[in-house]
Amino acid sequence: MSKEKKYQSNSLLRGLRILEAFGSGHAQMTLSQIADEISVTSSAAFRFVHTLEQEGYLIKNEAARTFRLAPRVMELGYSYIKALDLSEVAADHARALRDHSGFSVHVAVLENTEAVYVFRAMSPSPMVSNIPVGSRLPAFATSMGRIMLCSLSDEELDRRFEDYEFQKFTETTIETLDELKSALIEDRKRGYVAQASQLAEGTVAIAAPIYDRSNYAIGSVNISGHRNQLTATEDLIQMVRQCAERISEMQ
Incomplete structure (x- = not known):
């Protein structure tokens, strides 16, 4: 034996x-x-x-x-799924969103004040938004970061952004914590973020939150593309939100 x-x-x-x-x-x-x-x-x-x-x-x-x-x-x-990285859980849904929308899809998680990109499904479009997996971008200036920050209380925002230097990347970039809090109030009402990039001119993104069972945003998913190609139509917004909901159901 x-x-x-x-x-x-x-x-x-x-x-x-x-x-x-x-x-x-x-x-x-x-x-x-x-x-x-x-x-x-x-x-x-x-x-x-x-x-x-x-x-x-x-x-x-x-x-x-x-x-x-x-x-x-x-x-x-559920225990098995929860143990998987969000990138693994979200992969199939993110690819499906890319195929249906025609735009690049990214998935990110929030780490302190940064949106960390954990998955990418590239669009074949010649003018493509391409943020590599592993990238860390300021959450306040990204669509995915903003929608994840919506889950934080004002007290938690104060703690995380204490002594934080808000860098101005474009003319529309948020410059203060008070501005960020005001923007988050509107984001919470909508349940998504659709905006021209506050990091680089020329791109547009639509992002929706991925929730866990306690209704806390553990991540987010977006579509992004050049402003000449991507307009935040109701159809595209619903595609992104439905993708986020499907991923959330697996948490």
Whole structure:
């Protein structure tokens, strides 16, 4: 017997295989069906099933004498998803947004006063907004940073931006914390940020927040492009917001 097999728990393996057995064509199963699926006697299957039922992973239909998966099983999936980097969770949705909108898509997280770019789906357009993964940009001057700052209280904003030097990048760049707070009030009302870049002339972006289960903005997603190509239409705004909502649902 190998060292790996020596420490293997057959009871745990069978319990897991019972959960795996519920799938396409097996939404509900009787005890004998479960026993057949994992190749054990009905009495052995009963012990495994009883334990899973007691722990909240299976629900018994008394009338039909069948079992089905309980909602608690989903918590295992949520734990896995939560452990993934936001970039992995958001990747497919971000690419879909790029394909539907035709514009480059970025995903960022907030670190102190910076928007950190963690994912990028490039548009094939010749005039493309291209911010590399790993870039750190001032949150107050970016669409994604602004919408993430909306989750912070005034007290937290005061703490983070104490002694902060607001650099003026363009004519429209916010220059003070009071200006930022005023802008965030409007951003919160809208639920998104759509603006010409306050970092560099010529680009436009639309950003929406990605929330966790406590309704805290853990990230954001945007589309961006040249101002001659990208206009903040209602259709594009809704595309971005729906993408953010889909990613949020996976948190």
